[in-house]
Amino acid sequence: MLWGLGVGYVISGMYFGWNLGLAEGGTYGLALATLLIIILYITFTFSYTELACAIPKAGGVFDYASRALGKEAGFIAGLSQIIEFIFAPPAIAAAIGAYFHIFFPQLSVTGIAIAAYIIFTALNIYGVKAAARFELIITILAVAELLIFAGATLPHFDIKNIQHNAFPNGWKGVWAPIPFAIWFFLAIEGVANVAEETVNPQRNVLIGFGSALLTLIILCILTFLSSVGVAGWEAIVYPAPGAPPSDSPLPLALAKITGNSAWLYHLLITIGLMGLIASFHGIILASGRATLEFGRVGYIPPVFGKIHTKFKTPANALLINMVLGIIALLTGKTSEIITIACFGALTLYIFSMITVLALRKKEPDMPRPFRVPFFPAFPIVALVIAIISLIAMTTLNLSLALIYFMILLAGYAWFHFFVKK
Numbered sequence: 001m002l003w004g005l006g007v008g009y010v011i012s013g014m015y016f017g018w019n020l021g022l023a024e025g026g027t028y029g030l031a032l033a034t035l036l037i038i039i040l041y042i043t044f045t046f047s048y049t050e051l052a053c054a055i056p057k058a059g060g061v062f063d064y065a066s067r068a069l070g071k072e073a074g075f076i077a078g079l080s081q082i083i084e085f086i087f088a089p090p091a092i093a094a095a096i097g098a099y100f101h102i103f104f105p106q107l108s109v110t111g112i113a114i115a116a117y118i119i120f121t122a123l124n125i126y127g128v129k130a131a132a133r134f135e136l137i138i139t140i141l142a143v144a145e146l147l148i149f150a151g152a153t154l155p156h157f158d159i160k161n162i163q164h165n166a167f168p169n170g171w172k173g174v175w176a177p178i179p180f181a182i183w184f185f186l187a188i189e190g191v192a193n194v195a196e197e198t199v200n201p202q203r204n205v206l207i208g209f210g211s212a213l214l215t216l217i218i219l220c221i222l223t224f225l226s227s228v229g230v231a232g233w234e235a236i237v238y239p240a241p242g243a244p245p246s247d248s249p250l251p252l253a254l255a256k257i258t259g260n261s262a263w264l265y266h267l268l269i270t271i272g273l274m275g276l277i278a279s280f281h282g283i284i285l286a287s288g289r290a291t292l293e294f295g296r297v298g299y300i301p302p303v304f305g306k307i308h309t310k311f312k313t314p315a316n317a318l319l320i321n322m323v324l325g326i327i328a329l330l331t332g333k334t335s336e337i338i339t340i341a342c343f344g345a346l347t348l349y350i351f352s353m354i355t356v357l358a359l360r361k362k363e364p365d366m367p368r369p370f371r372v373p374f375f376p377a378f379p380i381v382a383l384v385i386a387i388i389s390l391i392a393m394t395t396l397n398l399s400l401a402l403i404y405f406m407i408l409l410a411g412y413a414w415f416h417f418f419v420k421k
Helices: 002-010 020-054 059-067 071-104 109-126 128-156 159-163 178-182 188-197 201-233 251-259 263-296 315-330 333-360 378-398 398-419
Strands: none
Touching: 002 128, 002 159, 002 188, 002 201, 002 263, 002 398, 020 178, 020 188, 020 333, 020 378, 059 071, 059 263, 059 333, 071 109, 071 263, 071 315, 109 128, 109 159, 109 178, 109 263, 109 315, 109 398, 128 201, 128 251, 128 263, 159 333, 178 188, 178 378, 188 201, 201 251, 251 263, 263 315, 333 378, 333 398, 378 398
């Protein structure tokens, strides 16, 4: 189930979102950005697993940073995690709406997305065991569908399609796609947020993290090459010349082979929805735990730290996350929402790597069932790449960076002037 959660949180990133990075950097630009981000996630995941196994708490980075760096740093780290988990689902909900709209053009994309929010928030309120089982089943279907897609498209792979207009924006095209490369792996850290509900977390969290990351790296490379190799990167970004970027790149690639009426095309769209639903549902699950922990300690109104008396789930936290997510969804700006979620993720990665280093020095004798290999190299490499990525994203997205840092500043002001006192 932990493997299912780890892959499920992320797998929608294979189905949509990443292709927007091709418009920023072309094939080579996004490929180089993705290689850098793969190194980030390998080093980060092993380092984060040390924290998750040593401190198996639902708050994730919030609990780790609070212990190592103090309450103020813990608050900022926890808030960045909540921002990531609140802003990622609206982008996925928009893609769910776009996929469903192909079958039911009479229904609005936004209406479908809001309905999805209500249904999967209700499922998560109902119970974590049912939610995790559902997540495992649809994740297996989503992985199988990506393998079917690769099997259908790779026979039509042509290296010339990879090389065509491959580096249109030069080296700037390596930095601009970073948020979309992160989208390939965003939210895998959510595995740590169910540590309290995991049997033998000191052992099983490591297995869940490691197996999920390996699966995702293989699927990332396979999906990237098989999609672009069919007809070039423009074909899976723009449905038609002059059209806005698409939220459904895999159907665009397959349509070049089968047309949009073949059974395989419809199979991809039908089962492809499973990948979007897996991530949507999984991140809702993790975000509820992160918000719950803030409510438990009184950093937000304590009502959000309450557990439902019947279902034993963070119902109030899930409901407030849903309301905030729907507000973000109604802006209609998928690319911008993804970018803000990535700002939150990178801040989380920076704080968590500093925490790994600080706890080794501050509490050298703390029980650590798992120790990150190649310490301190792994956390330092992850920290450096995360900082570089955050700087690159800030310089290229100044207005979105301003919005993100204003949210952090407003949150910190709330904490400093009201909560601490």
